[in-house]
Amino acid sequence: MTDVLDRAPVHQLLLDRWSPRSFDESAMPQHDLDVILEAAGKAPSAFNHQPWRFLYARRDDANWERFLSLLVPFNASWAKDSSVLIFIVSETTMGDKPFYSHSFDAGAAWAQMALQATHMGYHAHGMTGIEFDKATAELGVPEGFRLEAAVAIGRRDVPERLPEGLREREAPSDRKPLSEIAFSGGFR
Numbered sequence: 001m002t003d004v005l006d007r008a009p010v011h012q013l014l015l016d017r018w019s020p021r022s023f024d025e026s027a028m029p030q031h032d033l034d035v036i037l038e039a040a041g042k043a044p045s046a047f048n049h050q051p052w053r054f055l056y057a058r059r060d061d062a063n064w065e066r067f068l069s070l071l072v073p074f075n076a077s078w079a080k081d082s083s084v085l086i087f088i089v090s091e092t093t094m095g096d097k098p099f100y101s102h103s104f105d106a107g108a109a110w111a112q113m114a115l116q117a118t119h120m121g122y123h124a125h126g127m128t129g130i131e132f133d134k135a136t137a138e139l140g141v142p143e144g145f146r147l148e149a150a151v152a153i154g155r156r157d158v159p160e161r162l163p164e165g166l167r168e169r170e171a172p173s174d175r176k177p178l179s180e181i182a183f184s185g186g187f188r
Contacts, residue, residue: 013115013118013119014115016118017114017115017118017123017124018123018171018172018173019114019123019124019125019126019173020123020125020156020170021078021079021125021162021166021169021170022078022081022156022157022158022159022160022161022162022166022170023078023079023081023082023083023123023152023154023155023156023157023161024081024154024155024156024157024161025059025081025083025154025157026083026154026155027058027059027060027083028058028059028083028084028122028153028154030058032120032122033056033058033084033153035116035120036113036116036117036120036122036153037054037056037086037113039112039113039115039116040052040054040109040110040112040113040116041054041109042112043105043108043109043111043112044105044108045101045105045108045109046099046100046101046104046105047094049091049094049099049105050105051090051091051092051094051099051101051102051105051106052088052089052090052091052105052106052109053088053089053090053091053145054086054087054088054089054109054113055086055087055089055139056084056085056086056087057084057085058083058084059082059083059084064085066138067085067087068080068085070087070130070131070134070135070138070139070150071085071127071129071130071131071150072129072130072131074129075127075129075130075150075152077163078152078162078163078166079125079127079150079152081154081157081161082125082152082153082154083122083153083154083155084151084152084153084154085150085151085152086113086150086151086153087130087135087139087147087149087150087151088106088109088110088147088148088149088150088151089106089139089141089145089146089147089148090102090103090105090106090145090146090148091144091145092144092145092146093144102146103146103148106148107148110126110148110149110151113151113153114126114151117153121155122153122154122155123153123154123155123156124151124152124153125151125152125153126149126150126151127149127150127151127152128149128150129150130147130149130150132147135147135150
């Protein structure tokens with residue numbers, strides 16, 4: 001597989017994407033958010049069902065504190081400095097039948113959201129540190145939908161903004177080598 005990677009390296013946009021926690025508290029123009037959400041909505045999905053929904057609050061709107069209160073305290077402590085908070089919800093049915101790939105498809109939308117944000121000079125940090133029951137009720141998520149994750153998006157700032165224990169972690173994380181995640185012929 002190394003020969004393939006040497007001939008066709010991973011696109012720089014994919015290498016530049018990572019999930020910081022230090023944001024600069026800047027506002028995001030609605031147009032930028034619309035572009036990021038549009039990119040997420042272009043994700044592939046089984047049967048073109050597009051099961052994702054994006055519920056959001058911008059730091060300068062009336063919903064900001066309410067959305068922030070739906071995160072676990074640790075995540076709220078740094079996400080408060082982001083520009084936008086988004087909750088990703090997926091539809092678990094298609095018509096009257098269970099929709100098996102709803103989470104998979106919503107994950108594809110999240111990936112495109114993160115990549116578009118990176119392309120535009122923002123960073124996105126996905127998280128499941130959410131008060132799930134509270135958020136589901138507070139956001140009015142109906143039956144047949146599942147709250148998947150939350151995302152903080154903003155412009156990255158210096159690690160010194162973060163509490164002491166997070167500063168040294170404010171760098172891209174290593175990824176497992178291909179030999180640990182891809183197997184020919186079956187699971188090992």
